[in-house]
Amino acid sequence: VILYIGELIMLTRRDFLRSSSLFALAPAVPLFIARTARAATADKNGHVLVVVQLDGGNDALNTVVPHADPGYEKLRPTLRVAKKDLVKLTDTLGLHPALKPLGKLLDAGHLAILPGVGYPNPNRSHFESMAIWHTARFDDEELRSYGWLGRALDPSAGTAYMVGGAVPTALRGRRSSAVALARIEDILLADPAAARHSAGPEANDDLLAFVRRQAVDAQVAADKLARLNGADGGARYPGTGLAVRLKLMARLLKADLGARVFYTAQSGYDTHANQRFTHAGLLNEFAGAVTAFFDDLQAAKLAERVTLIAFSEFGRTIKENGSAGTDHGTAGVVFVAGPGVAGGMLGSMPNLTELDRGEPKMTTDFRRVYATVLNNWLGLPTDGLGGTFEALPLFRAPA
Amino acid sequence: MAPTEHWRAYEPDAKAPWDLRRVVHLHRRAGFGATWAELQQDLKDGPEAALERLLRGSANTAAPIEFAATADTLAEAAVAAGEIGRLKAWWFYRMLFGPDPLGEKLTLLWHDHFATANAKVGDPGLMRRQNDTLRKHARGKFSDLLNASVREPALLAFLDAPANRKGHPNENLGRELMELFTLGVGHYTEADVKEAARALTGWTAHEGKFAQDPAKHDDGDKTVLGKTGKWTGADLVRLLLEQPATSERIALKLCRQFFGEKATPPEALKEFAAGLREHEIDIGWGVGVILRSKLFFTDANIRTRVLSPVEYVVGTARALGMFDPAPSTLALADWSARMGQDVFDPPNVGGWPGGRAWVHTRGLIARANFAAAVLTGPNAGRSAAYDPSLLPSQYGFGGEPAGVLTFHCRLLFGIDATDEVRQRVAGAEGRKLVAMLLSTPEGQLG
Numbered sequence: 058v059i060l061y062i063g064e065l066i067m068l069t070r071r072d073f074l075r076s077s078s079l080f081a082l083a084p085a086v087p088l089f090i091a092r093t094a095r096a097a098t099a100d101k102n103g104h105v106l107v108v109v110q111l112d113g114g115n116d117a118l119n120t121v122v123p124h125a126d127p128g129y130e131k132l133r134p135t136l137r138v139a140k141k142d143l144v145k146l147t148d149t150l151g152l153h154p155a156l157k158p159l160g161k162l163l164d165a166g167h168l169a170i171l172p173g174v175g176y177p178n179p180n181r182s183h184f185e186s187m188a189i190w191h192t193a194r195f196d197d198e199e200l201r202s203y204g205w206l207g208r209a210l211d212p213s214a215g216t217a218y219m220v221g222g223a224v225p226t227a228l229r230g231r232r233s234s235a236v237a238l239a240r241i242e243d244i245l246l247a248d249p250a251a252a253r254h255s256a257g258p259e260a261n262d263d264l265l266a267f268v269r270r271q272a273v274d275a276q277v278a279a280d281k282l283a284r285l286n287g288a289d290g291g292a293r294y295p296g297t298g299l300a301v302r303l304k305l306m307a308r309l310l311k312a313d314l315g316a317r318v319f320y321t322a323q324s325g326y327d328t329h330a331n332q333r334f335t336h337a338g339l340l341n342e343f344a345g346a347v348t349a350f351f352d353d354l355q356a357a358k359l360a361e362r363v364t365l366i367a368f369s370e371f372g373r374t375i376k377e378n379g380s381a382g383t384d385h386g387t388a389g390v391v392f393v394a395g396p397g398v399a400g401g402m403l404g405s406m407p408n409l410t411e412l413d414r415g416e417p418k419m420t421t422d423f424r425r426v427y428a429t430v431l432n433n434w435l436g437l438p439t440d441g442l443g444g445t446f447e448a449l450p451l452f453r454a455p456a
Numbered sequence: 457m458a459p460t461e462h463w464r465a466y467e468p469d470a471k472a473p474w475d476l477r478r479v480v481h482l483h484r485r486a487g488f489g490a491t492w493a494e495l496q497q498d499l500k501d502g503p504e505a506a507l508e509r510l511l512r513g514s515a516n517t518a519a520p521i522e523f524a525a526t527a528d529t530l531a532e533a534a535v536a537a538g539e540i541g542r543l544k545a546w547w548f549y550r551m552l553f554g555p556d557p558l559g560e561k562l563t564l565l566w567h568d569h570f571a572t573a574n575a576k577v578g579d580p581g582l583m584r585r586q587n588d589t590l591r592k593h594a595r596g597k598f599s600d601l602l603n604a605s606v607r608e609p610a611l612l613a614f615l616d617a618p619a620n621r622k623g624h625p626n627e628n629l630g631r632e633l634m635e636l637f638t639l640g641v642g643h644y645t646e647a648d649v650k651e652a653a654r655a656l657t658g659w660t661a662h663e664g665k666f667a668q669d670p671a672k673h674d675d676g677d678k679t680v681l682g683k684t685g686k687w688t689g690a691d692l693v694r695l696l697l698e699q700p701a702t703s704e705r706i707a708l709k710l711c712r713q714f715f716g717e718k719a720t721p722p723e724a725l726k727e728f729a730a731g732l733r734e735h736e737i738d739i740g741w742g743v744g745v746i747l748r749s750k751l752f753f754t755d756a757n758i759r760t761r762v763l764s765p766v767e768y769v770v771g772t773a774r775a776l777g778m779f780d781p782a783p784s785t786l787a788l789a790d791w792s793a794r795m796g797q798d799v800f801d802p803p804n805v806g807g808w809p810g811g812r813a814w815v816h817t818r819g820l821i822a823r824a825n826f827a828a829a830v831l832t833g834p835n836a837g838r839s840a841a842y843d844p845s846l847l848p849s850q851y852g853f854g855g856e857p858a859g860v861l862t863f864h865c866r867l868l869f870g871i872d873a874t875d876e877v878r879q880r881v882a883g884a885e886g887r888k889l890v891a892m893l894l895s896t897p898e899g900q901l902g
Contacts, residue, residue, distance in 0.1 A: 197619075198624070198626050238818075243794055247828045248828055248888070251828075252895055255897075258876065264716075264812075264901065267815065272897050
């Protein structure tokens with residue numbers, strides 16, 4: 058029982074009341090029941106992490122463009138983006154113009170951009186590199202096992218939500234679990250009135266009272282979702298796939314399901330040929346969706362609780378190929394967004410002339426990003442990362 | 457084991473009569489719920505006959521004659537198509553129609569114990585093979601079950617056994633074998649895990665069957681749980697089976713399966729574990745002791761357990777007699793997954809958290825929506841809507857709302873509606889009334 062005292066303090070009063078009847082029975086309640094009850098209730102009001110996986114290998118060099126680097130134009134004779142079109146980051150760097158919607162987050166200081174994030178001895182297979190990002194492991198044999206977020210949620214047997222698509226390895230843990238959710242209908246009540254009546258009054262029976270409280274909570278959540286489903290509360294999302302998924306995620310957050318980790322993906326970044334318009338379209342979909350997501354959360358007064366990170370399994374070859382595309386490269390750009398984030402460029406741009414097998418060397422180990430997010434934002438253990446990684450100044454000091 | 461107060465056999469008396477409430481209780485716990493005809497039959501025949509049918513594997517006397525052949529065809533088609541969704545439907549078919557609900561329930565228990573997810577294995581054929589193995593040994597000796605289960609190719613793949621080789625140990629299988637399949641946390645050290653992994657080196661699957669690769673096996677001395685030898689995987693399993701912690705863990709597992717919260721005092725559990733050990737962890741014996749016990753039929757053990765999604769889904773369809781037409785078992789499997797129990801895809805190697813952890817927002821919403829869907833029909837793949845007056849009329853309750861309420865309360869809960877419940881459902885009629893009963897907090901317990 059001692060084990061839980063420290064964690065109990067972090068619960069809100071409401072959570073505590075909800076759990077207290079169970080904890081009062083602690084000597085009689087097997088530990089596993091106490092643990093699951095806590096896992097089901099302790100997460101509310103805590104910091105939330107949203108991960109957006111950019112599938113296929115995002116072209117880093119045309120995402121954060123080093124326009125002042127004389128090498129850039131040579132590497133990208135047809136794909137280069139003109140300086141005048143870029144969203145200015147620094148005197149030498151600019152964001153791809155399709156990312157313009159991110160300007161709002163950038164100006165508010167709520168967007169950190171980390172170029173050159175990767176790992177030693179980069180692997181250029183989609184599958185293997187993605188597995189490395191998911192597991193933070195390099196051993197072939199561990200690439201199919203548990204994920205960095207799954208491991209971090211293991212001690213608390215936490216739950217993560219995958220919005221759209223199957224549960225990714227990143228969310229797999231030994232004791233934590235992940236729920237795949239693609240349809241809002243899964244958490245809307247078909248007959249809310251009937252559900253309200255069938256819940257019944259407070260019960261004396263401990264187990265029945267527990268189920269009833271949860272049932273009432275479920276109705277409140279479903280009610281909230283139903284209202285949100287009718288009207289978007291003024292949030293305007295673009296009609297893109299990623300926007301639809303982030304909108305669903307925002308609804309889940311508003312309905313207070315209690316999970317602290319949400320995950321989704323945007324695919325299509327494997328741009329081997331004629332990538333100019335494809336890549337611009339993808340970046341624009343990303344920027345528009347993320348911006349709308351934070352606007353929505355801001356209006357719902359939830360944004361302060363949320364940090365979003367976006368990553369891709371690798372960047373692309375710095376030199377464009379013969380078909381106006383790019384091939385599988387190495388380190389890439391990571392975006393970290395949210396009001397808690399210390400915005401701006403973080404870490405250095407990869408050097409375009411000091412190459413290793415034709416590609417630039419990474420400048421920031423991705424596990425430093427993970428360690429910082431886990432420890433400084435979620436307050437979760439980092440020992441699942443398989444080493445100690447120095448924190449990055451990613452977050453603002455708490456006010 | 458000398459039967460003590462705790463494990464003395466149940467004999468009906470004034471305090472614990474053999475009434476409808478206890479018959480419903482028995483079927484909810486030992487099976488997936490029963491039809492009105494089955495309940496009445498058992499009420500008439502008495503506890504011995506009812507228990508005998510369940511334990512012998514013939515509780516569902518109305519199982520289709522061609523059940524086994526149909527089930528095999530469904531499984532083979534699912535495997536041939538490589539569609540895990542259809543394999544899930546196959547299992548729900550077995551649970552809904554099969555002659556042996558207790559056998560299916562135990563198979564589900566062992567699927568949870570040796571949790572293996574197709575999401576990683578990616579081979580419906582291996583998943584089916586494993587499921588058949590679990591079913592074959594479901595009420596046999598735990599040593600047979602364990603030995604067969606840890607050699608199942610699906611489990612070996614799930615726990616990275618093929619990657620575990622001499623000089624490159626992968627601890628996954630060794631750790632779960634100790635932590636989850638046998639001893640439980642606290643009964644071994646990290647050093648034991650490392651040594652266990654070495655003993656298991658070379659275990660792999662070849663062409664869908666268990667195989668040992670001598671070239672990958674580390675044949676040096678290992679010290680596991682204080683014993684040193686050139687242990688192989690088979691030796692390791694034997695060593696683990698000898699540990700009292702294993703029988704204790706299986707005792708706890710069986711008690712959690714069949715008892716509700718707080719229903720087994722620690723002394724009772726200890727006694728049961730000792731008995732299991734004396735009987736070489738004979739699962740069938742253990743289940744028999746539990747289901748025949750006074751403890752099982754006491755008031756304090758009735759409606760004190762949260763129904764798992766599979767129990768809720770199959771139990772609803774069975775109790776309401778939805779056999780012809782039946783809901784689509786594909787849809788039943790999908791509804792169960794929405795409630796949080798996706799068979800063949802448990803959330804992790806620890807299986808489903810179970811108990812109170814089943815009770816969460818998404819799960820409760822899915823349960824209420826399922827109740828409405830299965831009664832209406834189409835959203836549960838059923839070609840007809842449920843006629844709420846049909847059974848009440850047939851069994852003499854009349855088709856009026858009062859009769860519909862009384863019949864369904866007795867069918868689902870084994871008791872009459874209290875005034876409070878009547879108040880809650882006041883104004884609701886027909887299918888809506890039945891859906892409300894199924895969605896009550898009481899309806900989630902069994």
